Amino acid sequence: MSVSGEADAIRTTSAARPRARWTRNISAKIAAVPMILTALVVFLGGTIWTVVYSFTNSKLLPKANFVGFDQYERLWSQSRWLVSIENLLFYGVMSLVFTVVMGFILAVLMDQKIRYEDTFRTIMLYPFALSFIVTGLVWQWILNPDFGIQGVVRDWGWTSFTFDPLNNPDTVLYGLLIAGLWQGTGFVMCLMLAGLRGIDEDIWKAARVDGIPTWKTYVIVIIPMMRPVFITTLVIVASGIIRLYDLVVAMTSGGPGGNASQVPAMYVYDYMFQAQNLGQGFAASTMMLLSVLIVLIPWAYLEFGGKKHG
């Protein structure tokens, strides 16, 4: 790394007169100051700061009064936090499985040299342009027990029909899933379609010559070949799920029954900016960071482990 970096530096400045090291490329370095500040001060510094202060008993204001793992002990004994984690796991697994499976199937359907492909894609992708707030509010309205799907079916005469996921603690997460999948599946479909289009036509010809049925070709040849696309999709979707916040705020505000649809991001926000218990907020956000690292590190290892990157 450092050798090639050196060589680049020399190459790009070979036209310039030799100067003192640090003044070389001075305008480039000045132009990169915002990036350096963002990377070092905000991303690195901010993360370290929060992790460090999660070991203090800060309340209204951050105070460097270290108390060891107290905040974490308290965090993991709060039922609200435990419910948040459980919800996120359930929502996360369901949402990952469904977006990836449905996204892939839709991409396969779209890849059958169909007519009006652009129209279909435009329709499936438009929800992705909308915010989670808009998504959440529309689905909240469609799932409204009095006027939404339940109300309509009851009006048709099936008076015992019940479909009210958002007001039942046991089913509220399915309500969130319906909206979340509506918003995100089109995007996954586009990623998968790009992956399918990237596969060499000769593979298909070879499979056809060997007489392998189309569906079998997808399962035994194409899916293994698309492994990188699947992994990238999983990482993107997973890191989005961990941030899940807006959708819950719009659809349920964490309810019903107080905390049936709580998620970690909500816990962090409430403790940091509402309950004035900064230490808890810091500890909770550190746990969120940890969960992202668990997803991210194996991926970075797989992606960049073997080869040099830059």
Place this chain on the structure above:
Amino acid sequence: MADASLAMTGPRGAKPKKTLSGRNIMLYGILIVVCVYYLLPLWVMVMTSVKGMPEVRLGNIFAPPVEITFQPWVKAWSEACTGLNCDGLSRGFWNSVLITVPSVIVSIAIASINGYALINWKFRGSDIFFTILIFGSFIPYQIMLYPIVILLREMGIYGTLWGLILVHTIFGMPILTLLFRNYFSAIPEELFKAARVDGAGFWGIYFRIMLPMSLPIFVVALILQVTGIWNDFLFGVVFTKPDLYPMTVQLNNIVNSVQGVKEYNVNMAATVLTGLVPLVVYFVSGKLFVRGIAAGAVKG
């Protein structure tokens, strides 16, 4: 090849496919059902927003309006209440415009210069900063929220539009820098070298060679940022005060407020209004939008 002679006498070319084969009916059938699921919320949202409240109460949410009224839109835009303010969603709209326009310009300007510096003016450590930046894009924002609050407070811009603009610039930087870096790396280096020989400096090359050659990627970045910043909720809540709340935050406050009688048609009109800007961007930009999200998503 055995049937080549046969083919010479018979009709040429591949056998034409029947349009109404069973396979096609299945295929288009599934796709159309899927599209109905995708279009349903848009339909319901728009239809509800042009019905009067009595019709909403009695009627079917999927049915088109018997009597079209734009009163809910007017009310959502200029009369709906959040807390003590009753000047409607227009306040949030203009706040969002005031936030989005400078944020988009500043973040794209900075990120394009970053990308350019990373490709053509590498310096010791530049790749390390870039790696931190990319990792930063995956880290949950929550962990950086409070340190940023402190930074903004120290700078005296906490709770102002400029504070939020700075936050959007910071969090837009990873993805945009990546976008520009990848694009610039495809521009032949000979161009850059030739300009260097002719005596052009850092800014000269940027403004006279890189900028004019990379308009498409600027459009992609523009689409990405306009929709992203317009749709933001979390930063708006954390870094601004109620008077300056962006449209998404105000929308949520209007619809999910517990006081008063629920006016579903006004709520849906407000929702449509908030979704209108990204939808227009999406439908106008078409394929570039897909390219933007694909470029933003498939990293490295």
